[in-house]
Amino acid sequence: MSRTDDVVDGIKRMILEGELRPGERLPVEKELAETLGVSRGSLREGVRALSILGVLNTRQGDGTYVTALDVSRLLAPMGFVVDLQDQGQTRHVHAIRRLLECEAARLAATGITDEALDEAEALLDEAGRLLDKAPEEHERVIEIDIAFHRVIAAHTGNPVLIGMIEALAGRTVRERLWRSLREEGVDRRTHQEHIAIWRALRARDPEAARIRMANHLMEVEESLADLPPVRPR
Amino acid sequence: MSRTDDVVDGIKRMILEGELRPGERLPVEKELAETLGVSRGSLREGVRALSILGVLNTRQGDGTYVTALDVSRLLAPMGFVVDLQDQGQTRHVHAIRRLLECEAARLAATGITDEALDEAEALLDEAGRLLDKAPEEHERVIEIDIAFHRVIAAHTGNPVLIGMIEALAGRTVRERLWRSLREEGVDRRTHQEHIAIWRALRARDPEAARIRMANHLMEVEESLADLPPVRPR
DNA sequence: CGCGAACGAAAGATCAGACCAATCTTGCAC
DNA sequence: GTGCAAGATTGGTCTGATCTTTCGTTCGCG
Numbered sequence: 446m447s448r449t450d451d452v453v454d455g456i457k458r459m460i461l462e463g464e465l466r467p468g469e470r471l472p473v474e475k476e477l478a479e480t481l482g483v484s485r486g487s488l489r490e491g492v493r494a495l496s497i498l499g500v501l502n503t504r505q506g507d508g509t510y511v512t513a514l515d516v517s518r519l520l521a522p523m524g525f526v527v528d529l530q531d532q533g534q535t536r537h538v539h540a541i542r543r544l545l546e547c548e549a550a551r552l553a554a555t556g557i558t559d560e561a562l563d564e565a566e567a568l569l570d571e572a573g574r575l576l577d578k579a580p581e582e583h584e585r586v587i588e589i590d591i592a593f594h595r596v597i598a599a600h601t602g603n604p605v606l607i608g609m610i611e612a613l614a615g616r617t618v619r620e621r622l623w624r625s626l627r628e629e630g631v632d633r634r635t636h637q638e639h640i641a642i643w644r645a646l647r648a649r650d651p652e653a654a655r656i657r658m659a660n661h662l663m664e665v666e667e668s669l670a671d672l673p674p675v676r677p678r
Numbered sequence: 679m680s681r682t683d684d685v686v687d688g689i690k691r692m693i694l695e696g697e698l699r700p701g702e703r704l705p706v707e708k709e710l711a712e713t714l715g716v717s718r719g720s721l722r723e724g725v726r727a728l729s730i731l732g733v734l735n736t737r738q739g740d741g742t743y744v745t746a747l748d749v750s751r752l753l754a755p756m757g758f759v760v761d762l763q764d765q766g767q768t769r770h771v772h773a774i775r776r777l778l779e780c781e782a783a784r785l786a787a788t789g790i791t792d793e794a795l796d797e798a799e800a801l802l803d804e805a806g807r808l809l810d811k812a813p814e815e816h817e818r819v820i821e822i823d824i825a826f827h828r829v830i831a832a833h834t835g836n837p838v839l840i841g842m843i844e845a846l847a848g849r850t851v852r853e854r855l856w857r858s859l860r861e862e863g864v865d866r867r868t869h870q871e872h873i874a875i876w877r878a879l880r881a882r883d884p885e886a887a888r889i890r891m892a893n894h895l896m897e898v899e900e901s902l903a904d905l906p907p908v909r910p911r
Numbered sequence: 912c913g914c915g916a917a918c919g920a921a922a923g924a925t926c927a928g929a930c931c932a933a934t935c936t937t938g939c940a941c
Numbered sequence: 942g943t944g945c946a947a948g949a950t951t952g953g954t955c956t957g958a959t960c961t962t963t964c965g966t967t968c969g970c971g
Contacts (some may be wrong), residue, residue, distance in 0.1 A: 507933080
């Protein structure tokens with residue numbers, strides 16, 4: 446058990462026992478180092494690790510604070526995992542993503558608000574216009590795609606689900622995908638699938654939403670399946 | 679962008695570009711620090727963070743190595759997230775766990791081997807004996823419970839699913855649960871539910887396995903629902 | 912020749928002290 | 942009352958030293 450682990454466990458314990466609450470400020474480095482019985486260097490290693498894990502948040506000249514401990518932030522490092530997986534694992538990641546997003550669609554069908562439906566419709570309208578008039582605006586199309594899925598996740602009422610979907614469907618996976626596919630005409634098909642999902646949501650039909658989402662992601666996976674490996678060297 | 683972030687991104691990049699392969703050893707601290715243009719202290723902070731994330735693995739007197747980058751290891755810090763969630767989020771975590779474990783049961787029904795079925799049967803037999811003859815052996819019963827679920831997850835063929843279930847259904851959640859429930863007679867009911875799952879698996883019936891697992895976890899959640907909050911202070 | 916113990920090199924672990932940079936607080940001038 | 946500037950506070954970084962663990966080698970014994 447290294448000193449740094451002492452620091453991590455010590456701070457974690459302080460949070461779990463309510464000694465430190467979300468948003469609260471930690472003692473200054475020198476003082477906390479003495480409390481935990483380590484040098485400032487070791488303390489900093491532990492604090493840094495917790496920062497990267499999304500538990501702490503340091504601001505030079507100000508202090509170190511406990512984050513809100515919201516799931517999205519704490520799950521963000523998971524995106525890291527996805528990045529590091531080799532090509533062989535991609536389909537497994539996508540299988541989980543499909544599972545989570547289908548559940549999200551199902552839940553959103555009953556929980557989504559009229560405002561959110563309007564928002565999603567606006568996104569799809571913009572995507573439709575771009576496909577017709579400015580097919581080169583691929584970056585924006587990708588943004589819209591991500592935003593559309595995010596609106597759905599946001600209305601599931603389950604923050605853990607939101608966080609996991611964000612982590613799995615994050616920028617990297619999507620980018621890698623789209624970059625490989627931009628030549629194809631799949632973006633138009635994707636758009637149609639999105640519309641089908643949206644209609645199911647508007648009808649407040651959970652089963653339809655789930656099925657449409659499942660179909661959409663399965664198409665995406667299929668497009669991915671026969672791509673050449675991208676792992677360099 | 680702090681120096682430590684440079685270190686994290688630098689090492690991550692080296693891995694992604696194949697400059698560093700899983701299992702490979704990193705340059706010594708002094709040398710790597712020079713390469714990345716930071717001091718040894720900053721380098722160590724970054725390396726430590728990546729260690730805690732399961733990407734690197736340091737051994738005093740030997741060196742620092744890239745891990746196998748297996749999903750289980752990389753997903754382990756997610757258990758940390760679960761620990762830090764306040765009581766209000768528990769049901770959301772369990773909802774996801776149910777989703778994942780149901781899928782695991784469904785997949786395992788077609789993929790499980792006869793040997794694994796025997797192994798699971800042995801576990802359930804032992805649990806049954808303990809319930810009859812040594813009800814005080816609660817620790818062992820919990821171990822068996824975890825092991826049973828692990829056997830199922832292990833035969834889904836999806837390592838990402840395995841990792842996520844491990845992280846979500848980890849020791850802590852289960853412990854908190856069982857500690858609160860040991861007075862009740864629920865452990866016997868849980869045992870019966872496990873048997874029902876096992877039978878569905880033996881019959882290689884995916885739908886039955888999924889349903890039995892769903893029922894099992896729903897019972898668990900229900901038992902949890904009306905517990906008093908444990909968050910101290 | 913084979914094997915085991917002791918030694919030494921190498922690498923990470925930890926510490927202490929100094930200085931830098933960003934931020935916040937305080938108090939003075941207008 | 943407002944605005945700005947100086948000082949105090951706090952995290953960020955660097956340097957250099959010492960400690961601990963591990964691994965490889967070498968030496969001596971059988």
